[in-house]
Every structure is written in C-alpha cells, then in structure tokens.
Amino acid sequence: MAIVGLLFSCNKESEPPLYLVIPIVNELEPQSKIINWGEMTAEEKRQYPLRGFVINSYEDFPNEENLEMKDLQLLDIDFSKYTLLVQYKRIPGIIKSHHYCWMFDNGMERYEFQASFNIVRFDADNDPNEDLFTYYRAAIIVNKIMPDKEVVFTTSY
Numbered sequence: 001m002a003i004v005g006l007l008f009s010c011n012k013e014s015e016p017p018l019y020l021v022i023p024i025v026n027e028l029e030p031q032s033k034i035i036n037w038g039e040m041t042a043e044e045k046r047q048y049p050l051r052g053f054v055i056n057s058y059e060d061f062p063n064e065e066n067l068e069m070k071d072l073q074l075l076d077i078d079f080s081k082y083t084l085l086v087q088y089k090r091i092p093g094i095i096k097s098h099h100y101c102w103m104f105d106n107g108m109e110r111y112e113f114q115a116s117f118n119i120v121r122f123d124a125d126n127d128p129n130e131d132l133f134t135y136y137r138a139a140i141i142v143n144k145i146m147p148d149k150e151v152v153f154t155t156s157y
Contacts, residue, residue: 016106017106018105018106018107019103019104019105019106019112020103020104020106021101021102021103022102022103022104022111022142022143023102023143024100024102024140024141024142025082025140025141025142025143026140026141027100027139027140028072028075028139028140028141030098030136030137030138030139031068031136031137032095032134032135032136032137033134033135034094034132034133034134034135035048035090035132035133035134035135036131036132036133037090037131037132037133038130038131039131046066047066048066048088048090048135049064049066049067049088050088050089050090051067051087051088052085052086052087052088052113052151052152052153053084053085053086053087054083054084054085054145054147054151055072055079055083055084055085055086056079056083056084056144056145056147057079058073058079061073067088068137069086072084072086072139077141079144080144081143081144082141082142082143082144083141083142083143083144083145084139084140084141085102085113085139085140085141085142085151085153086137086138086139087113087115087137087138087139087153087155088135088136088137089115089135089136089138089155090133090134090135090136091117091119091133091134091136091155091157092119092121092133092157093119093120093121093132093133093134094119094120094132094134095117095118095119095134095136096117096118096119096120097117097118098115098116098117098118098138099115099116099117100113100114100115100116100138100140101113101114101116102114102140102142105152108150109150110149110150110151110152111145111149111150111151111152112151112152112153112154113138113140113151113152113153113154114154114155114156115136115138115153115154115155115156116155116156116157117136117155117156117157118157119134119157
C-alpha cells in the first residue's frame with residue numbers, strides 16, 4: 001500500500017495547474033447601454049443577443065446588424081500575431097467596475113475569456129428599476145490562437 005501511495009503522490013508536482021492565466025495584449029474600451037428589459041417586447045429583446053466571437057481576420061467579423069463592431073474593424077490589428085475576442089453580455093443592474101481574465105483550462109483543454117463585474121443590483125421588491133440591465137461589450141486582444149482551439153466566454157458578478 002505504501003508503494004502505491006508513493007507512486008500517486010510523486011506525480012502531483014509535475015502536473016500543470018488546472019488554469020493557466022495568460023497575459024492580455026490589449027484590453028479595449030468597453031461599450032455598454034442601460035436597458036429596461038421588463039418593458040421591452042420580444043422583438044426588442046432579440047436586438048440584444050448574448051454572443052462571443054473569436055476573430056482571427058477582418059473576414060471573421062460577424063455581419064449582424066444588432067452588434068456594433070465598426071469601431072473594432074477600424075483598429076489596426078495584426079491578425080498574423082493576434083486574435084480579437086469579443087463578448088456581448090446582459091448584466092442585471094448597473095456595472096461599477098470590471099475585471100477580465102484570459103486563461104487556458106488544462107482540464108478541459110480550452111481557452112476561457114472571463115469577465116467579472118462589480119454591480120449595483122436593484123431590489124426586486126422595493127425598487128422600480130428592478131428590470132434595468134446593462135448590455136455590455138467586452139473586447140480584448142490576445143496572442144494568436146489557432147481556429148481549431150475552443151474558446152468559452154464566461155461571466156461572473
């Protein structure tokens with residue numbers, strides 16, 4: 001039994017960490033808009049999709065009228081060296097601050113772009129603004145990732 005325990009304990013130090021934090025090359029100015037979700041029609045709500053994009057060339061920019069990316073298309077990004085990551089989220093309340101983290105998940109063998117927010121949330125029982133959300137676009141430039149690699153977009157608040 002002792003030998004089996006020794007064999008398992010020796011391997012732990014050679015394992016990579018579960019998450020490897022990777023430097024962000026450039027954090028781009030976020031865009032946000034306060035929306036009253038409770039007063040919108042179903043058609044109006046469809047104008048605020050929750051999406052994430054991995055952009056490795058100017059041809060990769062989505063052609064969707066509801067997503068404003070013209071300012072990002074005007075940037076002089078060297079796509080031979082870099083990848084642009086863009087995510088659109090709907091956050092309950094008002095965003096006071098944000099923090100982005102770019103990492104590799106060794107357990108799932110995929111990349112993760114995590115956006116964390118400090119928010120002011122409204123009390124559903126006492127506040128008439130309970131249906132206010134922030135529609136938020138986060139964008140970062142990272143070192144080139146190959147198109148076959150999976151990227152997930154996560155949010156916490």
